[in-house]
Amino acid sequence: MALRGSQISAEEALKRLVDGNRHFAADARASEALLNRARRAELARTQEPFATVLGCSDSRVPAEIVFDQGLGDLFVIRVAGNIVAPSQIGSVEFTPLVVVLGHSQCGAILATLEELRRPSENQSRNLQSIVDRVRPAIESLLDTDVARDEEALVRRAVRANIRASVDHLRHGSQILEQMIQEDRLRVVGAEYSLETGVVDFFL
Numbered sequence: 001m002a003l004r005g006s007q008i009s010a011e012e013a014l015k016r017l018v019d020g021n022r023h024f025a026a027d028a029r030a031s032e033a034l035l036n037r038a039r040r041a042e043l044a045r046t047q048e049p050f051a052t053v054l055g056c057s058d059s060r061v062p063a064e065i066v067f068d069q070g071l072g073d074l075f076v077i078r079v080a081g082n083i084v085a086p087s088q089i090g091s092v093e094f095t096p097l098v099v100v101l102g103h104s105q106c107g108a109i110l111a112t113l114e115e116l117r118r119p120s121e122n123q124s125r126n127l128q129s130i131v132d133r134v135r136p137a138i139e140s141l142l143d144t145d146v147a148r149d150e151e152a153l154v155r156r157a158v159r160a161n162i163r164a165s166v167d168h169l170r171h172g173s174q175i176l177e178q179m180i181q182e183d184r185l186r187v188v189g190a191e192y193s194l195e196t197g198v199v200d201f202f203l
């Protein structure tokens, strides 16, 4: 697989995603025009994605669709709860921009909150491994006033989990830290709203 990082700047990459999401949220996607035989042929030997998206596996948040991008545009990693695993850290060095994309009502967050409040013994091991990774970012919220308002708690937990993944990537390796310092890589956090289709880049 020939994979070259795109030469555009992080700012330009971010603008493309913001514009693409605006099209998507307005039901005016344009990328379909590029999903054809000619584009496949162009991409058969090489690719130059301009952004990496670390998103949730949730079926309602497919990165290419919500950002209205075509083949070859995005390098996408999807895992329940958009958590960072060591194996992903090396995969985010290829593009000028990395987006951690969480979303409202994330099942991984809801499951972790549930587990923190009512620990169960017969949790599946897969679910347990997700809960274990999400837990450190949101555990302390349960000791604050926000815990009394369920909706607010979930919203805050979703954002805290995105923030934790962003921090993790920003400091995941010396190479990444150096690339960020030299302005060759930018890591941002964003939340997708299941209700409106809008992505809020908040970090």
Ligand SMILES: [Zn+2]
Residues within 6 Å of the ligand: 056, 057, 058, 080, 081, 082, 103, 105, 106, 107, 108
């Ligand atoms: Zn999710």
